[in-house]
Amino acid sequence: MKSSRREFLKVSVAAGGGMVLTLACRNVAKASGSDRLEESHAVNPFVQLSTDGTVTVTISKPDMGQGVRTSLAMIVAEEMGVDWASVKVVQAPGDRTVYGSQGVGGSGSVRGSYMSLRRTGAAAAIMVKSAAAQAWGVEASACKIEGGKVVCGSKSASIGEFAQAAAGLTPPDPASITLKDPSTFKIIGTPRHRVDNLDIVTGKGHFGLDAKVEGMLHAVVARPKAIGAKAVSFSDTESKKVPGFVQAHLLGSGVAVVAKSTWAAIKARDVLKVEWTAGVDPTLTSDSLEAALTKAGVAFPNVTGAKTIEATYTLPFLSHAPMEPMNCLADVRADSCDIWVPTQVPDGVRDMVARKIKLAPSSVKVNVTLLGGGFGRRLLTDYVDEAVAISQTVGKPVQLIWTRDDDIRHDRYRPASLHAMKGGVDASGTPIAMYHQVMLAGDDPSSQWKKVGLSYQMGECQLLESGAACPVPTFAWRSVENTYMNLVRECFFDELCAAGGQDPVKARLALITNNRLKGTLEECASRAGWGKPLAKGTGRGVACFAGYGSYITQIAEVTLREDSTLKVTKVTAVVDCGLAINPLGVAAQIEGATMDGLATTLYSAITLNDGEIEQSGLAAFGWARMEDSPTIEVHVISGGDSPGGIGEVGFPAAGPAILNAIFAATGQRLRKLPVGNTVA
């Protein structure tokens, strides 16, 4: 049975006047020649044109800093032909039946909605022009929209004047709509500030923890230190002495502590006495895990070549650690439920909550706030589940907050990994073989495994996978498997270059298989001054990455300072993400992901001892600060008329570029991450 998507437009009159245009979609399953309607829902775009000319775009995707509230609205505004200043955005609540999939991850939001957003904007323009043509007694084809005005010969009026009339017209068939020629774009491809900037710099940005309802209580959860431990019983005798304490009760993940203020909840938790079961493996340490991973390795095949080398890389578990810790405000009532939550999956939250409390999804309202970071963590809904359970138990609205130690200790982590590498170069020094054994650690190593192709043409190249199951919960982390696969590949390729006496840029250019990736490498080498002399103790390193429909090369400069500390002084990035909707937003994502790459290469690690996560705060986990920040230059080059992904793209090559630069600066290959910022 084949299914196909068919789009159609719906129009209605806006509350307060004007037009609301909705692009909807039917998924039609074709069975034995007859069409059968499976489901229909809107695909993201809801566009409202008010009578004052204001255009309001409903953004169905949450914004965690990736800038979709800006970029998605830009696409609609472009095809409508309106001024960017007249565009407003509103955030959609979680609702799969209206908005389809609302999840944000895999650098997919712009790629997934680009064409449907354009069609909606274009349809709105067509209807406004038709309304204007009727009013003026002219042909619609003679009308055009420029800067928010309908223009026909000497006639000109704000599009808002036709909003009401347009709402009474029949919308066009989306398939028949002719879209703008990209060479005429006035908004797409131009740098635009994030739409939320003014709110954020004045403190009006509304994040999850800023949600508030009348009569709301505050909750934290006492959680076990040992992985997999459960609460058996508790005593709240001391907690009861904390003014404002309301109650404590057992919860699947520990003991919920509810109070009238956040501080009272935290204090009451501090003095709560909990009896925990033993963890699932009290002997588990990072060293025992590394030994298990090493043991999981297999013998390499014979590697041909004039010279062969081997190396082992180890990468730690990583916490997502977004700045805004997990939180959720839940108000569960007998017949309905309201949720306020920073989530990457608004529709998933609604479905999960409805199932949990046995209500129809239509009785659950999921209000989506700004997200204080995501990085994959907010694809999980564990914290929503807890908030709902607590609100249900106490019968009041409850805001659950995970304190930072909860967040670091009870994440689902990027898997730890061990990589055994073997490769060879021929008599001329050209890399001709690379074998890559990946041993992943975590509660589900296979789910984190994906075959990742090599960007270089080499005679022998093979991936050998394995894993060590251990009770550490793991999950997707910004750029998922590419966080470790690309780092190790790009560093080991650098090792092969050194073994063969080859220049790392020239060797890559000779073997690179994708022309767009090659284009970023050539441009980046030129921009970064590759090959130009550097002061003693300073080195450059290069790394490339292709993925999510985009291509990037990063070149880092590292200086070994007199006190033996390393400083990444500069990173130059050249990215080809196809059509960059908002080059300023693209650059921001690459800058940020570069800092992610720097932090996780030098500082960040989650480690284990006695079956417990050892870190409980940001300082212990390790993050980059202002003093670590290099100058980051991002050059966005155009690679065609369709957008590629960008949120994850800046991460995978940043770390290896830095490690390769450390080698160039110091002669040392650092293969056990995090490497720290000092060298012996």
Add this chain to the structure above:
Amino acid sequence: MLESFTLNVNGKDHKVEVLPDTPLLWILRDNLGLTATKYGCGVSDCGACTVLVDGKSRKSCRVPVHEIENRKITTLEGLAKGKLHPVQQAWIDEDVPQCGYCQSGQIMAAVSLLSNTPDPSDEEIDRVMSGNICRCGTYDRIRKAIKRAAKAGAGQ
């Protein structure tokens, strides 16, 4: 026991009944509804809760309420006087925020830096601003924004 305190926040006196060890952060957020000041760690690691106390930056998650009666507290909500503070304007002009969660603390730390050092060097920016973590990695734009604000006379 709950005790009564009077706090001067953004030029206005507020009376609150709280535990005397309650950090200023939670009074601002839970009692006064001033949510621009963010919780990030509770242990002075991240700076998301940075406010000004008598013009100097303090991490409000570690300032107990009993320490700050009769002091002048400024939060991000009280920074703009009629028009945006030059630091706020610079943040917009450099398009600094990504997720935006830490930026309240970053802006307050920058205001404090510029009031002491109107034309800071890179090293001075590094030293003062390294108390504030940005998980999105906006540091390079923050640095540019501070220099822009300095040029606009933010520290004058």
